[in-house]
Amino acid sequence: MQLAAAARAIGIERVEELHRCGDDHRHKPERHYRCDLRRHAGDRHPELLHADHSNGAGPATFLPYKRDERLVRQWAIPGTRGLEHRIGGLEKEDVTGNVSYDAMNHEHMVHTRAKKIANIANDIPPLEVTGPADGDLLVIGWGGTYGSITSAVERAQRKGRKVAHAHLRYLSPMPKNTGDVLRRYKKVLVPELNAGQLLLLLRGGSWSMPWA
Secondary structure: OHHHHHHHHHHHHHHHOOOOOOOOOHHOOOOOOOOOHHOOOOOOOOOOOOOOOOOOOOOOOOOOOOOOOOOOEEEEEEOOOOOOOOOOOEEEEOOOOOOOOOOOHHHHHHHHHHHHHHHHHHHOOOOOOOOOOEEEEEEEHHHHHHHHHHHHHHHHHOOOOOEEEEEEOOOOOOOOOOOHHHHOOEEEEEEOOOOOOHHHHHHOOOOOOOOO
8 A cells, every 4th residue: 555655656746656566466356555645746746837936938828748857747637717627638739738640759759758757766775685686586576476476586595596586566667777677687587467468577677687
């Protein structure tokens, strides 16, 4: 639940939709949990606009796709007079938010959105390793494989083997030090409960590794 609260805080701060991934059987039961959202969100939130906000373009102009240095857009409170703008799946023109069919604008917006997501890595904690900081084998996973990986790695460590464990809590983007962690080991093993999606993500990263 604390991870869900942290995801909520990032989504609010970045004006972005987030998805919490996990094992299906863990999501079926329902129970109320008390979470201190202030621990995660604090005062972080995008700028809330009001009807008198001119955005530097005159009192009658609202620019819904104007972004800050993190590429985060401002929030227009729904129903606020003067802040009406187009929403939906059609491609929008940068800054103005008008519907656009221009190919160059579309390419620009694709890269802008991708960079906005990548920037989230600046605000998430680094990937931690349990065991030696470098060695023969790193076992990396996410979600429900945690217990099985932990038990197997601990048994291997008791036998004197240089094996470490890293468990990802953030998948897109991954922590900024993910590549550095992977490169410190001769081989990387990725146990999964599915068809190998995490392995595909790791192989698609900007790092090169010998894979177990």
